[in-house]
Amino acid sequence: MTAKVPNPVPPTHPSLGRRLLWAAALVILVSAALAWIGYHRYVDPGPLAQDATVVVGRDGGGGLQAVAATLAQAGVVRGEIDFVAAVRLTEAGQPPIKAGEYAFPAHVSLRDVVALLRSGKTVVHRFTAPEGLTSAQIVALLNAEPALSGEITERPAEGSLLPATYNFSLGDSRAQMVERMAAEMRRAVAKIWAGRAAGLSLKSPEEMVTLASLVEKETGVPAERPHIAAVFYNRLRLGMRLQSDPTVIYILTNGAGPLGRPLTHADLAVESPYNTYAVTGLPAGPIANPGREALRAVANPLDSGDLYFVADGSGGHAFAATLDAHNRNVAKWRDLREKAQR
Template identity: 50%
Template sequence: MASGGAPGAKKRPGLIAALLAASATFSLFLIAALAWAWSVYYSPGPPARDGEATVVTLPSGSGVSAIAARLKNAGVIRSVDMFRAAATLTGADRRLRAGEYEVPSRASLKTVIGLLTDGRVVRHFVTIPEGWSSAQAVDILNAEPVLTGTIDEIPEEGSLWAETYEVTRGETRQAVVARMQRAAEENLAELWAARSPDTVVRTPEEAVILASIVEKETGVGAERPRVAAVFSNRIRLGMRLESDPTIIYGITQGRPLGRGIRRSELERDTGYNTYLIDGLPPTPIANPGRQSLEAVLNPPRTDDLFFVADGTGGHAFARTYEEHLRNVARWRAIEAQRAGAPAETVPPSVVPNAPIEAAPAPAGDAVITMQPPGALRPATPARTTVPSPTQTSPSAQG
């Protein structure tokens, strides 16, 4: 009897061989695909279209597809699909961060994804220096190219907090102004709550006005409390503040004068000239910093009533007008020496310990150094912010 094998037995070796061949082919294909993907992930990307890097901004809330499309349009990556696949396989799709990025030329896909997951965004800062006017602050914002939009009107003087702010590309200038004003309100409220009972200002608004004058009078931080004390003492005694920066503000509305004050300007009643008005001017003359506000709200106890430049960037302080005249004489000697005046042209009053002489007020449009007692009278009825009786003492020179 003849025997025959089962049909399935003959086919099984062939099927196994076919499966093994297919598996080997697939493995080779998979290895090749992985090698290609690995190469794409690590190999250099496209060159920057301009310069050594490409700046690209990813809006908040963007998904992986939208981010990939932006990167592709900016020329940072070659393939949207490869970026999506790489982000998904590495788990980066859940950690991509919005912001502005500076992607180096020929950055690999790995580098690009690393930038976006680490959040290494480009940071932009805008600084409003202490003592700068609101008009000058607007100039700074208008000059910042990453900001957009216009500022409808110059903010109220003293309403901006002088500080460094981080801004983002595309942020509006008006939004930055609003941030500065909120910071000013919050900081002023904090400082006002901690004020001393010795302060002469009665409202937060008056504090900003007086602090702005202190800010403009000295750039030496350590001097601000003493300058604040001088002005506080003068207000208590009914003396006019007689601050040169208030004259300048009345002329330029916050921009630099670019020269010395002239006699004609000293006698001009602009409403801000504290040589002619009692008490404080109607508004601040700048945006003061924290130190000046703290100095005004917590002035030290001193007997100083006068100060004048001392030639070092600081000031010499005095309790009496006679002492002040000696300080002024020294300052005039320094000015004369800097101007190259011969020694014999320096008047005797500039010599230390020489007899005190009140120098005559300059005529015409000469630069003002100081005024002797009673040299000026108000051109119009005095405007008073802080109650003060009629002036009985000579000027402080800042």
């Protein structure tokens, strides 16, 4: 009987296994190289040559791809694909990127670009309304601020806006700025009125604002405000007219700005409830928007018996308790003015 010989197992080709190992190693090496390159494109300094401010996504259209295109066009990132990939690969647990105006430093990394857009820390703009401007003048400044948007449809009430510096972002509305200024004025008036000195003749916070607007317009020297407030209080107490030139200027210009010429005797006789040469007591309302310091001066005036003041030629005023002393101060002022005009 002939013995059966089993079929032999074909040997494994040694070169095939080696090729598979080399292929796997190559894939690992290529992946590692790509990961290394991608990481360094993410963390290394970017292509932006100098500091730049860029507005991204303000229109709300196009989404992430539109933001990527804006950044690439501005030279902030190397390419749209880089930015989109960086956002997608790191978005787990992170806030979305936010539209706005951003300041990018030169050579900002892609990582920092994404972090900044997620933070929402947009460029801060500042609007300053100086003390003593009328509402019409403040509206004109707001309309001239190009970073604000929208229109102001109504002139705010005189004395209703607090002069100060306000921060805002690109595209904030002018109407919102007016609302903020009005809210700040209400808060300031309430606080200062609550801390006013005892025995003042004012009947309401509104009267405090009115008197503060006169004080604000009468002097540009902060230290004089409480003194001028005292003069006005003394005149009110004695039933004397306040005779404040700025009230007449306000009537003649309708609060639009400076008169541009000296007042005449005819001007001082103009009929108006704002004319403190013609009416006794306070004018019908504020003639400007007073700042906090003018409000505080009216709430806590200087202890003084003075009834008069006139310019002293140095930017301030000379005060007097009697008409004779005041007339001497007026004569000095006229002499100084005549000498300056020669």
